[in-house]
Amino acid sequence: xxxxxxxxxxxxxxxxxxxxRRGSEAYLRPTRSSKKLRSDEIRAxxxxxxxxxxxxVFTSAIxxxxxxxxxxxxxxxxxxxxLLSNDLSMHVPKPGRATRRALRSDRAHILDIDTSAFSRFxxxxxxxxxEAIKATPSSRVRVNADLPPQGFAITGRAGRQGFLQxxxxxxxxxxxxxxxSLVADALSWLQKRRATDVLVNTQLxxxxxxxxxxxxxxTRQSKxxxxxxxDVSE
Numbered sequence: 001x002x003x004x005x006x007x008x009x010x011x012x013x014x015x016x017x018x019x020x021r022r023g024s025e026a027y028l029r030p031t032r033s034s035k036k037l038r039s040d041e042i043r044a045x046x047x048x049x050x051x052x053x054x055x056x057v058f059t060s061a062i063x064x065x066x067x068x069x070x071x072x073x074x075x076x077x078x079x080x081x082x083l084l085s086n087d088l089s090m091h092v093p094k095p096g097r098a099t100r101r102a103l104r105s106d107r108a109h110i111l112d113i114d115t116s117a118f119s120r121f122x123x124x125x126x127x128x129x130x131e132a133i134k135a136t137p138s139s140r141v142r143v144n145a146d147l148p149p150q151g152f153a154i155t156g157r158a159g160r161q162g163f164l165q166x167x168x169x170x171x172x173x174x175x176x177x178x179x180x181s182l183v184a185d186a187l188s189w190l191q192k193r194r195a196t197d198v199l200v201n202t203q204l205x206x207x208x209x210x211x212x213x214x215x216x217x218x219t220r221q222s223k224x225x226x227x228x229x230x231d232v233s234e
Contacts, residue, residue: 012037012038012041012042012044012045013030013031013032013036013037013038013041014028014029014030014031014037014042014045015028015029015031015131016028016029016045016049016057017127017128017131018049018054019125019127019128024053024054024055024056025054025055025056025057025058026049026054026056026057026058027057027058027059027060027128028045028057028058028059028060029059029060029131029135030059030060030062030066033065033066034065034066034068034069035065037069039069039072039073042070042073043073046073046230050232054232055231055232056229056230056231056232057075057229057230057231058078058121058227058228058229058230059075059227059228059229060227061081061201061225061226061227062225062226062227062228063223063225064223067226067228070228070230071228073230074230075228075229075230076228076229076230077226077227077228077229078226078227078228078229079121079203079226079227080204080224080225080226081201081202081203081204081224081225081226081227082201082202082203082204082210082220082224082225083199083200083201083220083221083223083224083225084199084200084201084202084210084213084214084218084219084220084221085197085198085199085200085218085219085221086187086197086198086200086213086216086217086218086219087196087197088162088187088190088191088195088196088197088198090217092184092187092188092191092216093184094184094188095180095181095182095184095185095188096177096180096181096184097144097145097176097177097178097181098144098145098146098181099142099143099144099145099181099182099185100142100143100144100145101140101141101142102141102142102143102149102152106143106149106152107126107129109143109148109149110129110141110143110149110152111124111125111126111129112170113149113150113151113152113168113169113170114129114152114166114168116170116171116172117168117169117170117171118168122203124166132154132165132166133154133165135156135163135165136156136157136158136163136165137157137158138156138157138158138193139154139155139156139157139165140154140155140156140186140189141153141154141155142155142182142185142186144178144181144182150169150170150172150173150178151167151168151169151170151173151178151179151182152166152167152168152182153166153167153168153182153183153185153186154166154167155185155186155189155190155198157190157193157195160194160195160196160197161195161196161197161198161199162186162190162195162197162198162199163198163199163200164183164186164198164199164200167179167182167183167200167209169182174208179209179212180212180215180216183212183213183216184216186198187216187217200213200218201224201225
């Protein structure tokens with residue numbers, strides 16, 4: 001099992017990849033609703049991972065129905081997240097700082113920003129970054145216009161539904177309005193493509209991100225998300 005490539009079980013309705021940094025960990029993302037997932041196929045996938053040295057499997061941030069399904073298979077809550085939405089009805093201010101389309105040559109800088117901005121568990125590796133960009137049919141990756149990149153945002157769209165997949169600013173450049181500009185760029189892009197609303201999630205303790213999102217029209221949803229964890233039994 002290669003540790004730097006995503007693993008696919010199309011028949012089981014999940015996408016699984018192992019970590020290129022920590023080969024004993026794998027990440028699972030449902031690609032269909034919990035009603036269409038089969039317990040026996042998910043268990044078989046977990047057994048394959050265990051046989052290949054994986055010790056822990058983490059889900060993506062999932063909602064209540066998916067949580068119930070995976071908890072019935074022995075997964076437990078690893079971390080709860082806040083889910084926020086913006087109905088895109090408000091006027092979006094123009095970005096205070098110029099942004100540009102991210103190039104493939106920016107990937108190393110983007111990964112460095114991500115590593116600096118997030119704790120170990122949440123950090124992207126190369127495969128994780130690619131997966132985030134490809135998670136929706138249409139996506140947009142932006143960085144600040146001046147070199148080198150100091151922050152980035154990944155915005156996705158599936159039909160009329162928008163997603164702010166990732167927002168990160170290097171700690172040495174936080175507080176200068178770059179994060180706000182990247183969010184404004186994302187909202188403007190989605191509005192122009194007639195998305196009706198946009199979703200974003202953040203950690204419960206990330207008060208800086210929460211304050212930014214709420215100041216730009218996002219509101220907290222009553223039903224949050226959670227990342228679940230499954231460990232191989234010793």
